[in-house]
Amino acid sequence: MTNQRTMVVGYDGSEESNLAVQWAAKHAILRDCSLHVVHCSLWVLLSHNRGPVPGVADSGLERAAQKVLEEGMALAKETVPDLEVRTTLLHGMPRDHLAHVSVGAEMLVLGSRGLGGFMGLLVGSVSLEMAATAECPVVVIRADDHPEGPVLLAVDDAGSPAALEDACDFAAATGADLMIVHVLHEPVGYRRLREPVEAYPEAEALLDSVLSQARHKAPGIAVTGELLVDASFSKAIVKASQGARITVLGTKGHGLIKGTIGSTAHAVLHHAHSPVLVSRRRATSEVA
Template identity: 60%
Template sequence: MNDSRTVVVGYDGSVEAAQAVRWAARQASARHCQLLLVHCSLWPLLTDKLGPVPGVADSGLERSAQITLEEGLSHARHGEPELDIETKLVYGWPAEHLVKISAGKDLLVVGSRGIGGFMGLLIGSVSLEMAATAACPVAVIRSDDHPKGPVVVAVNGTGSSAALEDACTMASTSQSSLTIIHVRHTPAGYRQLRDPVDAEAAAYEVVNTAIEAARALAPAIAVEGRVLTDTSIPRAILNASKGAGITVVGTKGQGLIRGTIGSTAHAVLHHAHGPVLISRRSTTRGGPAETDNSAQR
């Protein structure tokens, strides 16, 4: 099988990771891809006593890691018994391994392990780091019961080509409709320097151009466009994506040290209640990420 035709998913034994594995398995099946299931064990960083306890079956930290991987495989097989699945057990920090393993692949899928109610932050540190550093698109899965709604993609004035391409792929594989949104940012108290009529016309031109591009990329799906006006771009995207099957956004970030993932993508990841896909690319297999430069600020 072509190595690039692979969906990678991380599994750590949590409920959120199980949801991500099941979602990833469905996505890999729809894309006719292989699923690569990865479990990263931290135990060797903490102790060198990984072996079994004498006389105790299935004991020891190394065996525990293998059992966790087998559990993840069971989640993947449950809904997609015929799927081509490879498993990989590695030792060390998950973010370091996942970013290398997923480079150049079709998609990296991770679960969200955020802190929930406090300030509504719904994404964990590993998910955020993958969204900022991975060299392929990253899907962060919130719930196992996400709506069968449309794929929603936010585009900026450039047309957000990578995000639009990923959104078309998602809509095609899930047989969903596609909603393209563009937000006219009007900060509170900000005096419009441009004629409002011209600004509105420019916004509709962005959306109409994106609709034409989407219909060329995925002629079998239904596409609609919307121009939104708000003092907060992330708020407009979050409101528009309620009930969506997945929300797709680009990123202007260049990794954690160079400025995270861009303010809009960061806000959407932290506050969305459904799956979110961050569009990222690699210029070469295993090379550094090439950002979409499409997140609206």
């Protein structure tokens, strides 16, 4: 019987997408999900003649695209032999397909560079757009240097309820500790007269509330928190991500241009020292 819970991963044969497939396979089995490997072939944009070369077996652009997809499936099965894996070959730009394919998925996993090789004109362009437009959590794999580290959750002034939900789910599935941080902005050169714990009681109260919610949502998981004060939200989160197995944050995706995200999420996606999960799942009081 086919597993109804699915994790989607984009694959284009690059080293970045290899890492994404391996990561997705490992976490799909932990979450009792099947894995859906998707390859978007760009040859339809470049040539109408995609069939086999006459007299040459196993040739042609269409067959080349199928081979890429088969490589992705083989890598997933090699990583987790017992995992249920299915594949889909689509034609056209990844951004035109991935958001649609991943609707209702447990999460969408992508490499840190834009899918599509030389046609990804901006580094990470597809990943950035999916982080802003997808209707499920999006994980961008930059590195996986600390697979045994804690889950890092960065919460905003509203407590980031959707990101909290996703971080607790991730910690519960992996058994990882959960570290929650809230960043307060302090302009460069500003001198604090008191310690942050005394100077920012509202922020401390917010952090305490989020910690309490996390312990309720993920019982048995070690949950800690820290209030960070910095001139840059993103730099504080990036620094905190050192040693984390994944960094989780939310985004409302209200960029002026379609396919853009907030500056903090954008910077963290580019510079974090861990995979980054951008919560796109609806929660009671937040559309992430």
